[in-house]
Amino acid sequence: MPPSRRRPIPTPPAGGRPKVAGLNRRASGEPAAEPAVEPAAEAVVEEVTPEAVPDPVEADLKAPEAVEWTPPPADEAEPVTAKTSLQDGWVLPVALLLVAVLLGGLGTFFLVKSRSVSYDAALVDSATTSEVNGQVREAVEKSFSYNFADVESTEKAARELLTGKALCQYNAVFGPVKEVAPQQKLVVTVRVVSSAVSSLKGDRATVLVFADQVTTRTTDNQSGGGTAMLRVSAVDDGERWKIDNMEMFGATADQNRQLQGC
């Protein structure tokens, strides 16, 4: 190895190596042929290897990309610069695309979230709440109040104010009353003591109703009273809120059986 040390000494021009590097490569074949430039050959080897090695690597790396993307702009005039700008040039659109995808996902997530933000409108929508409340009260009072002398108005009220399952439930609960009503000349008065809308969503509402019932047998003027707690479902059919389901709290076993038939 000592000779190798000696050799570099006579090649001060090698100080210009970096500048000449580019040229060297082209020239590498020529100087290698010259015997005098043995050191240069070594220098070249030294120098070329670092550059020569990355070159094929770069070439290898670029090759697949170039194959994929170069067709339109491929300019072979400046292969090196073109290749690097190719790489750099794709970073931006790809990054932007990635950002776009992320933002799109985020936006969709927000949108789904904002759609799913739903609150129950009971009391919040005070106008509709009191409308539901009032109409459900009216429906309960009218259809469950009964006067043997005016059967028609009760039945009419039930037909108009109840719908669907509630009609069946009504008949189950009120049927027995209607059977004995004519002989006993019954007068049944139902009054809603308190009620509150517990849920209001679109055209559906749930109302908790507390009612008092006073039953008078006019044949002997015997009176009886009772209380009722109902959870009533109401539906807006466009004209008014109609009761379409009733649940009684504290119903007797008999009543429950009848209601379950519906």
Next chain:
Amino acid sequence: MRIFTVIAAVLAVLTFGFAAYSGVAWYSAAHSSEASFAAVRDEALRSGQVGVTNFLTLDYQKVDEDLQRWLNSSTGDLRAEIDKDKDSRKKQLVDAKSVTTSKVLDAAITELDDRAGSASMIAVVESTVTPDGGQKVTKINRYLTKLTRTEDGWKLSQLGPLRSGV
């Protein structure tokens, strides 16, 4: 290639606008006055149900605990009343020698004044009373309660059964 950058940039800008718009939509939907009023209503309802359950649950063997829980769930008139009659009430409860457990079957807020911090609630409550060594009796009752907002949340300021003919 520039065209791709432009397209990607446009896409990014568009999706940014979309994300910003829907983000704002979500925020405003979640923080609207309606949504917060609904949240207040739900909170009042929940507290009311817990309060009513607390008040209708007692064990003659743990009267002190029960009374303390009543005081904790109440405010205003109701609290003052309990505090005043504490001793006689305690004796009464111990003498009754019964255990009562209750659960709210359904409840709803009848009125709510967010600003004043007051609300009214009606509730259907199933109570089971078990006398010492006796048969348990289950009854369903209806209650009307007034709620008042305090620093510790909603508390009962009035509680009473809604009797027939009220």
